[in-house]
Amino acid sequence: MDYTFFKIGFELNLITKHEIISFSEKEIGNDSHDYDFHLDIISLSKDSESIKFIEIFNGFNSAVEKEMFFKVHPVFINFIFRERDWFKQVNLILRYYNFFSLYLDETDYEFWSRLKDDFSLRRDGFVGCMEMPIEMISHFNKELEKKFSGTFFENLITCLQQ
Numbered sequence: 001m002d003y004t005f006f007k008i009g010f011e012l013n014l015i016t017k018h019e020i021i022s023f024s025e026k027e028i029g030n031d032s033h034d035y036d037f038h039l040d041i042i043s044l045s046k047d048s049e050s051i052k053f054i055e056i057f058n059g060f061n062s063a064v065e066k067e068m069f070f071k072v073h074p075v076f077i078n079f080i081f082r083e084r085d086w087f088k089q090v091n092l093i094l095r096y097y098n099f100f101s102l103y104l105d106e107t108d109y110e111f112w113s114r115l116k117d118d119f120s121l122r123r124d125g126f127v128g129c130m131e132m133p134i135e136m137i138s139h140f141n142k143e144l145e146k147k148f149s150g151t152f153f154e155n156l157i158t159c160l161q162q
Contacts, residue, residue: 001034001160004064005072007057008099010050012092014079014152017046017053023153034060069103072159077143079152086133090119093136111139 009015024038032038040056080092097104097112104112115136118128130136137144148155 002062002064002068003034003037003057003060004062005068005156005160007054007061008096009076009152009156010053010057012076012080012095014076015156016153017044017048017050019151019153020053021046023157036060064100064103066103068160069100071162072156073100074143074146075148075152075155075159077140078146078148079155081137081140081144086136087122089133090115090136094119 006015006020010020020041021044024041027034027038028042037056037060040059041053044052044056076096077093080089080096083089083092094112094116097108097115101109101112114130118130118132122128
């Protein structure tokens, strides 16, 4: 399994330490072929520093396949949009795009660039250059049409196992 998506979900606060530890405990019990990863994770506790989890993820990272990115992309977008504060949504989307900038097409790249500019202007107390949140919702309309129940982590696992 590609744990890069775990790392990004964790860094965006879409996955909790408890979820990761519980998942690894189950996988150890199921004789997972990623035994070393899961053993490293369960050696931590929910009180461990987040950087310890990130270090483990980094040790098991691999290049993300474009096909897999497009499978999980709607899950990330849907759960980012569950954040009620659109300013926080924008921040999460910008961080998300930083991780996956290799997969942006021209339209996405243009949107990302405008979003970064808008976010910077608003953060500095100026009027932004985009009509928010309307433009953001419009851009992600296709992804937002898909509905997900359960937690981000459950939906991510389902996508990764397909």
